[in-house]
Amino acid sequence: MTESPGKTPNTDYDVIIVGAGFGGLTALHRMRELGFSVRLFEAAPNVGGTWYWNQYPGLKVDVESIEYSLSFSHVVEQEWTWSERYSGPQELCRYANFVADRLDLRRDIQTGTRIDVAEFDEDTGVWALSTSGGETLRSRFVMMCTGMLNQPIKPQFPGLDSFEGTQYHSARWPKEGVDFTGKRVGVIGTGSSGVQIISTIASEVGHLHVFHRTPGYCLPLRNHAMPEEYSTRVKANYGAWRAAERYNSFGGWVALNYEIGEPVTGSALDATPEEHQELFDERWKSGGLSFYNVYPDTYTDLEANAVLSQYLQAKISERIKDPKLAEILTPKYPVLTKRLIAETNYYEVYEQDNVELVDLRENGIDEITPKGVRVGDTEYELDSLVFATGFDAMIGSLKAMDVRGRNGLTFSEHWDDGARTHMGLMSAGFPNLFIINAAGSPAPLFQPIILGQEQVQWVARLITKLTERNINCIEPTSEAEDIWGGLCEETVTATLFPLTDSWYLGKNVPGKSRTGLAYFGGMENYRQIMTDAEVGDYSDGFVLSTLPASN
Ligand code: NA7
Numbered sequence: 001m002t003e004s005p006g007k008t009p010n011t012d013y014d015v016i017i018v019g020a021g022f023g024g025l026t027a028l029h030r031m032r033e034l035g036f037s038v039r040l041f042e043a044a045p046n047v048g049g050t051w052y053w054n055q056y057p058g059l060k061v062d063v064e065s066i067e068y069s070l071s072f073s074h075v076v077e078q079e080w081t082w083s084e085r086y087s088g089p090q091e092l093c094r095y096a097n098f099v100a101d102r103l104d105l106r107r108d109i110q111t112g113t114r115i116d117v118a119e120f121d122e123d124t125g126v127w128a129l130s131t132s133g134g135e136t137l138r139s140r141f142v143m144m145c146t147g148m149l150n151q152p153i154k155p156q157f158p159g160l161d162s163f164e165g166t167q168y169h170s171a172r173w174p175k176e177g178v179d180f181t182g183k184r185v186g187v188i189g190t191g192s193s194g195v196q197i198i199s200t201i202a203s204e205v206g207h208l209h210v211f212h213r214t215p216g217y218c219l220p221l222r223n224h225a226m227p228e229e230y231s232t233r234v235k236a237n238y239g240a241w242r243a244a245e246r247y248n249s250f251g252g253w254v255a256l257n258y259e260i261g262e263p264v265t266g267s268a269l270d271a272t273p274e275e276h277q278e279l280f281d282e283r284w285k286s287g288g289l290s291f292y293n294v295y296p297d298t299y300t301d302l303e304a305n306a307v308l309s310q311y312l313q314a315k316i317s318e319r320i321k322d323p324k325l326a327e328i329l330t331p332k333y334p335v336l337t338k339r340l341i342a343e344t345n346y347y348e349v350y351e352q353d354n355v356e357l358v359d360l361r362e363n364g365i366d367e368i369t370p371k372g373v374r375v376g377d378t379e380y381e382l383d384s385l386v387f388a389t390g391f392d393a394m395i396g397s398l399k400a401m402d403v404r405g406r407n408g409l410t411f412s413e414h415w416d417d418g419a420r421t422h423m424g425l426m427s428a429g430f431p432n433l434f435i436i437n438a439a440g441s442p443a444p445l446f447q448p449i450i451l452g453q454e455q456v457q458w459v460a461r462l463i464t465k466l467t468e469r470n471i472n473c474i475e476p477t478s479e480a481e482d483i484w485g486g487l488c489e490e491t492v493t494a495t496l497f498p499l500t501d502s503w504y505l506g507k508n509v510p511g512k513s514r515t516g517l518a519y520f521g522g523m524e525n526y527r528q529i530m531t532d533a534e535v536g537d538y539s540d541g542f543v544l545s546t547l548p549a550s551n
Contacts, residue, residue, distance in 0.1 A: 008126060008140045008472065013037045015463070016129055016139040018115050021049020022070060023436040023452035024145035025096065028105050029072065030460045031143075039139075040105075041131060043114040047100050048093035050147050056173040056193060056388075058200030060086040060223055062289050062342040063447060066234050069095065071242045072453060076102055078238075081231055086223045086288065086342070118142060118433075119404045125431060125473040125547040140472060141463055142433045144398060145452070148443045151396025153509060154387050155188075158367040163385060165372070170197060170388040182206040183383040186373055188365070190216060192341045194388030202349040209380045211373065213360040214501075215331040217312050221342040222287025246450055247524065268295035268304035280311045289340050298336055299495050309335040319347040328359050337500035339444075393503040394439045394517050395419050405430035415439070418515025422476030422484050422541050423529060425455060431475035434459045440484060440516050444504045446523045458530050462538065473545045480541025484516065491521035 008014070013036075017027045020042035031038040044052045051061075061068050065082040076099055083091060100106050114132040121128065130136045152171035154160070168178060170193035180201050187194050187201075188211040195218055202208050234241055264279065271279075283290040291312070297304040313330050320326035329347065349355050358375055366374045372382035392399070398411040405414075409429040414420055421427050424441030425434055436459075437443045437452045466474060492498060492505070497520065501507035505514040519526055538544060 010124075011126055011138045011140055013039050013137065013139040014467075015141045015143060016041065016127065016137060017143045017145055018042075018118075018129075019049060019145035019147060020044070020047040020096070020100075020109055020111065021051075021145060021147055022096065022449050023147070023456065024049065024143075025099055025103075025105060026070060026072060026453050027143045027145055027436065027456045027459075028108055029103050030456050031463075032105075032108065034460055034464055036463070038108060039137065040109045041113045041115050041129070042109060042111045043132070045112045046093065046097065047109065047111065048089075048096040049145075050149055051089040051092040051096065053150075054171050054173065054193070055089045055175060056168075056170045056197050057177070058196035058344075059089050059193075060084075060196065060221060060342065060344075061088075061092060062086065062192065062221070062340075064288065065091070065095075066226070066231065067241075067245060068447065068449060070099060070449060070453070071238070073099070073103060078235055082226045084223060085226055086221055115401065117402045117404065120406060120431065120433075122406055123547070125545075127432065140432060143436060143456075143459060144403075144433065144438070145436045146397035146401070146438070148394050148438050148448065149391045149503075151392040151400050152387075153389055153392050153396075155365075155389055157365055159370075160368050162370045163368050163372070163382075164370045165382055166384045168384065168386050170194070170386065171391065178384070180205045180384060184372075184381060185209070185384045185386060186211060186380060186382045187386045187388055188373075189388035189390065190214075191388065191390055192339065193390070194386075195341050195343045195346050197386060197388055198355075199343055199346045199349055202352055202355050206354065208355045209358055209373070209382065210355065211358045211360055211365060211375070212328070213364070214333075215329045216338060216341045217331050217335050218316065218341040218343045218346050219284075219289070219291065219312070220287050221344055223344065242450075245447065246454075264294050264296075266295065267297045267301075268307045269297070269301070271295070276307055276311065280308065284315060288342055291340060292336065299497075302334060302496060302499075305334045305336070305496055309333075316347065321351060325350055325357065328357065328361070333500045334496045337495075337497050338502040338504070390503055390508050392509050392512070393506070394443070395506075398435065398438065403430065403433070405433070418485065418513035419517050420478075420481040420485060421516060422480040423533065424484075424519055424526075425459070425530075426474070426476045426542075428476050428478045428481050431473050440488060440519060442519045442521070442523055442526050444518050445520065446526075451523070454527065454530070458534065461534065466544070471544050471546050473547050474538065475543050476541050477543060481516070483541070484519075487521070488516045488519050489514075491519060495520055 015031050015036050015038040017024050017040040024040055028040045065087040115129050116132055117130040119128050126138050127142050128136055128138050152169045181204055183205055184207045185205045186209040187198055190212050298308050312335055316330050317326045363376050372380045395415050403411055406429045419439035421440030436455050437448050443451055506512035506517050
């Protein structure tokens with residue numbers, strides 16, 4: 001092992017990274033560039049993170065692939081070419097593998113190795129991480145790149161384990177695929193995962209029962225092969241494109257596609273109905289999630305939001321022939337307050353004779369039986385049951401891990417009543433441990449790859465400065481966590497998001513608190529807060545100390 005600039009005695013690495021998604025690969029590359037000794041552990045057999053685990057039928061990334069990609073390497077940007085406008089998990093994993101190989105990251109990545117326990121030693125300020133392979137490795141710093149949508153949730157319906165057919169969760173799909181030909185299949189959940197699965201398997205199954213509770217705003221993805229001309233043009237101007245993406249205002253889901261122009265900056269209420277129509281028609285035609293970048297006040301003003309909600313409700317109703325079904329499937333809540341769903345021919349699926357919608361709005365699922373699913377007096381007999389019921393977002397992956405900070409404190413305990421972080425980057429009681437793209441950050445409302453890159457850069461500069469000054473321990477204060485939780489609450493209250501139950505607010509998990517889950521103040525403000533902390537030498541909300549060397 002090479003001696004790095006800040007090598008702590010009796011440690012194996014300066015930094016251990018957990019998770020080989022895009023955040024983890026970014027962190028590994030950056031820390032290595034700076035000369036730190038670093039090792040990345042990944043439970044899955046290969047890199048790719050969420051795209052390794054989520055390989056359900058029909059899955060497509062809902063941000064253009066050319067945008068949903070890493071921007072820190074000119075070589076990677078120029079040498080990789082996307083085959084589709086919106087790629088599926090296989091291509092995203094091929095891309096992650098390309099990045100790992102091209103940047104020679106693989107030699108510092110240990111796949112197929114879960115971190116079972118991470119334990120902080122208060123005397124030395126060093127973390128000891130025990131792996132599923134039986135090793136224990138010590139490092140000064142830990143970067144948790146475990147993802148914001150990682151820990152699947154399955155509602156605990158009575159009789160869940162009695163089902164005699166096969167069960168699947170969208171987020172843990174078998175790599176070899178599932179053959180549903182001629183089978184009676186039930187899908188529970190109609191978020192992005194459920195909608196994409198339903199649209200894809202409907203033509204293959206014998207009979208499909210969709211157990212449907214809340215209708216979402218589902219919009220055509222309009223995926224197609226990547227035009228060479230477009231790819232060449234973006235590559236020639238990648239720098240400017242990335243800058244536009246980084247400095248986009250509220251939503252941050254820049255629709256960097258060739259069919260639409262700049263994001264709109266004015267109020268929906270100042271525009272005429274004709275202007276609304278023209279803008280929305282253009283977005284509709286363009287496809288994907290380009291509606292995230294219409295009038296900014298659609299996020300904050302109910303009247304402005306209604307302009308867009310009504311447009312999309314009408315578009316959805318138009319696509320459904322049966323008026324009763326149209327009524328059930330047309331969303332009523334303010335658009336954008338729950339994630340838009342990108343789909344291909346979703347509503348049209350309900351015209352098929354083999355597809356049946358089970359309306360759960362009034363009465364939910366009563367139980368899972370050995371033969372299927374019972375709702376009220378009706379038992380739906382099934383061969384297979386698909387749970388597309390989402391994630392314990394933002395906090396789930398760390399709560400599920402055995403991470404023991406000061407006095408053995410775990411995230412499960414510390415975040416029992418909401419996420420407690422300072423700036424979505426660190427938690428009190430967990431010194432020298434950094435969280436990327438998760439709790440307390442703007443991750444749900446910004447392009448997570450960009451956010452991850454900026455957080456990694458911030459952490460990398462911090463570790464460099466500490467090392468130069470021989471400071472070996474940093475930790476936020478509990479008061480700073482209170483203030484950050486308050487700011488998260490203040491920023492979300494200023495928006496329309498609290499009007500709708502969603503994973504953004506933890507409302508998809510019974511009993512979960514929304515406190516501190518995410519920062520809703522926009523990426524520009526978040527970036528300024530990160531800069532201020534750095535310029536202020538981390539004096540606000542962090543405690544820096546030097547512990548004796550652990551010889
Ligand atoms: P989501 O968006 O959280 O969707 C979960 C779905 O599961 C949603 O339709 C839920 O209905 C439904 N659900 C959850 N629990 C139940 C019960 N008990 N009964 C019936 N239906 C239930 O998860 P996805 O995996 O689709 O997408 C997550 C993100 O991944 C997505 O936003 C993209 O960013 C990518 P509900 O709406 O709660 O009524």
